[in-house]
Amino acid sequence: MGISIDEVKKIAHLAKLELPEKVAQTYTEELSKILDYFASLKEVDTDNVQPTFHPFTWDTPMREDEVKPFEDIQAILANAPELLENMIVVPKVVKAP
Amino acid sequence: MEFEPVIGLEVHVQLKTKSKLFCSCSTKFGAPPNSQICPICTGQPGVLPVLNKEAIHYALKLALAVGAKVNRLSIMARKHYFYPDLPKNYQISQYELPIAEGGAIEIEVNGSTKLINLTRIHLEEDAGKLVHDEKKPYSYVDFNRTGIPLLEIVSKPEIHSPEEAVAYLKTLRSIVRYLGICDGNMEEGSLRCDANVSVRPKGSSSLGVKVELKNMNSFKHVERALAFEIKRQTALLLEGKTPVQETRLYDEATQTTHPMRGKEEAHDYCYFPDPDLIEVRVSEDWIEKIREELPELPSAKKARFIKEYGLSSYEAGILVEEKPLADFFEDTVRLYAKPKAVANFILTEVLRYLNRDNISIEQTQLKPEFLAELLSLVDDGTISITIAKQQVFPEVYEKGLPPKRVVEERGLKQESSEELLRKLCEEVIKENPSEVEKYRSGKKGVLGFFVGQVMKKTGGKANPKLVNQILTELLEG
Numbered sequence: 001m002g003i004s005i006d007e008v009k010k011i012a013h014l015a016k017l018e019l020p021e022k023v024a025q026t027y028t029e030e031l032s033k034i035l036d037y038f039a040s041l042k043e044v045d046t047d048n049v050q051p052t053f054h055p056f057t058w059d060t061p062m063r064e065d066e067v068k069p070f071e072d073i074q075a076i077l078a079n080a081p082e083l084l085e086n087m088i089v090v091p092k093v094v095k096a097p
Numbered sequence: 098m099e100f101e102p103v104i105g106l107e108v109h110v111q112l113k114t115k116s117k118l119f120c121s122c123s124t125k126f127g128a129p130p131n132s133q134i135c136p137i138c139t140g141q142p143g144v145l146p147v148l149n150k151e152a153i154h155y156a157l158k159l160a161l162a163v164g165a166k167v168n169r170l171s172i173m174a175r176k177h178y179f180y181p182d183l184p185k186n187y188q189i190s191q192y193e194l195p196i197a198e199g200g201a202i203e204i205e206v207n208g209s210t211k212l213i214n215l216t217r218i219h220l221e222e223d224a225g226k227l228v229h230d231e232k233k234p235y236s237y238v239d240f241n242r243t244g245i246p247l248l249e250i251v252s253k254p255e256i257h258s259p260e261e262a263v264a265y266l267k268t269l270r271s272i273v274r275y276l277g278i279c280d281g282n283m284e285e286g287s288l289r290c291d292a293n294v295s296v297r298p299k300g301s302s303s304l305g306v307k308v309e310l311k312n313m314n315s316f317k318h319v320e321r322a323l324a325f326e327i328k329r330q331t332a333l334l335l336e337g338k339t340p341v342q343e344t345r346l347y348d349e350a351t352q353t354t355h356p357m358r359g360k361e362e363a364h365d366y367c368y369f370p371d372p373d374l375i376e377v378r379v380s381e382d383w384i385e386k387i388r389e390e391l392p393e394l395p396s397a398k399k400a401r402f403i404k405e406y407g408l409s410s411y412e413a414g415i416l417v418e419e420k421p422l423a424d425f426f427e428d429t430v431r432l433y434a435k436p437k438a439v440a441n442f443i444l445t446e447v448l449r450y451l452n453r454d455n456i457s458i459e460q461t462q463l464k465p466e467f468l469a470e471l472l473s474l475v476d477d478g479t480i481s482i483t484i485a486k487q488q489v490f491p492e493v494y495e496k497g498l499p500p501k502r503v504v505e506e507r508g509l510k511q512e513s514s515e516e517l518l519r520k521l522c523e524e525v526i527k528e529n530p531s532e533v534e535k536y537r538s539g540k541k542g543v544l545g546f547f548v549g550q551v552m553k554k555t556g557g558k559a560n561p562k563l564v565n566q567i568l569t570e571l572l573e574g
Binding site: 009015016025029053054056058059060061062063064065066067068070075076084085086087088089090091092093097 | 114115116120121123129130131132134135136139147148150151153172177179180181191192227228229230233235236237238239272365367372374375376377378400408423471565
């Protein structure tokens with residue numbers, strides 16, 4: 001099996017997803033099939049092959065350092081359930097002490 | 098048993114680009130909340146980040162300045178974690194193949210120099226700012242800082258005292274300011290520092306359990322936090338206990354460190370190459386062009402000041418800390434060729450005013466020609482050094498007036514007329530018969546009193562050398 005149910009639960013936890021036991025079971029089976037399929041790549045000898053980080057080989061497009069203010073900030077802020085002085089209100093994040 | 102601390106520093110340097118790392122939003126400090134945001138830095142679906150060329154340029158400048166190896170091909174990666182200050186739920190950073198690796202920073206502590214090697218320098222985007230409500234169970238998010246370019250500079254664990262850590266930070270700050278890539282303001286957060294600290298028996302080569310320290314917002318905080326942490330860990334080891342591997346926050350109010358609670362215990366950032374950003378390639382031409390543009394760095398400048406101007410290591414060290422001050426010194430020496438006198442005046446008078454007002458030289462109205470003129474006026478006897486320091490310089494500094502004009506307008510020209518001074522000396526002697534008695538009975542120290550009286554009559558303008566001479570002559574005679 002490509003992945004254990006505990007690993008699936010851990011990833012769900014890291015991704016802040018709630019998975020009912022049954023769903024976790026389903027995902028474990030489905031993900032395992034996918035991972036097993038990809039595992040066949042391990043059979044290829046890649047000792048002298050550079051990793052491919054990206055399928056494209058052209059240079060990274062870069063922009064000049066120029067300020068262009070975005071016009072419709074209100075549309076972005078409209079996604080927030082609540083604002084205070086234009087700041088987005090979220091449940092308190094406790095950072096000790 | 099003797100113990101030795103082992104410290105590695107992770108410094109975040111906020112780059113002074115005009116726009117953010119992957120979008121064209123302004124990076125200006127202090128703007129109203131969420132006024133410098135766009136779909137890219139707030140992580141809206143379907144947007145594409147485009148790399149800011151200047152940020153790479155700045156990263157290369159630092160890499161070359163500290164002798165790091167530039168990776169001609171580097172990779173932007175996603176670092177995943179959930180926190181309200183991170184709208185995409187991943188931070189674009191670098192993991193495999195950072196922009197540069199290796200390099201070193203030379204520090205000086207108690208007169209001896211030491212090389213601190215670097216592990217890597219990588220480019221990443223900053224997160225947003227959180228404001229916590231004191232009373233209500235809410236936090237407030239401002240995304241203006243989200244996406245501002247940062248360079249993270251990771252040192253090897255080769256620092257062995259809080260003093261060395263501060264020297265390292267100050268040197269690094271000086272370098273990034275010389276390069277003009279960061280304003281280095283720790284209080285405003287444009288230079289931030291985390292520390293990995295462990296303690297081990299002296300002479301041991303293995304590393305102890307390390308603690309990560311955060312929340313140190315000034316050089317003082319860094320020094321105090323490290324000193325406290327070293328003491329705490331040493332005490333634990335002496336009791337036969339082992340420190341716990343954890344993240345601790347420095348609390349300036351108590352000058353102690355506390356464990357940081359509520360952090361995700363299962364850390365797993367699941368780094369992977371960001372599919373939105375193609376490999377970053379840096380051409381040899383670009384690197385060469387930057388190498389040619391590199392300014393003279395603080396350590397080289399210091400060595401040159403000692404050799405060329407005959408300054409002490411201490412004098413040169415202070416003058417080169419800030420480039421504008423070093424430039425001011427050299428520009429003044431070009432006009433007035435007595436480097437020692439110029440250095441002296443800058444280190445005492447000029448710095449006293451700059452420290453009082455907490456500003457740097459280029460924020461004042463001082464000009465090299467003013468300082469050169471002021472020192473020349475002392476040399477040719479027009480004014481005394483005391484008048485220069487106490488009366489002329491403050492005017493020049495506050496109002497940006499040429500010293501000659503201040504001397505003329507305020508009538509500060511030194512009184513060197515022997516006739517007038519002799520008359521005043523005679524007056525003073527006549528007015529203080531009992532002091533004359535004292536002098537003549539052997540208390541030669543009373544001479545200072547007479548000089549003071551003459552100074553008083555001339556508003557401090559009498560030529561002290563001449564007054565001394567006349568008084569001695571009159572009193573002895």
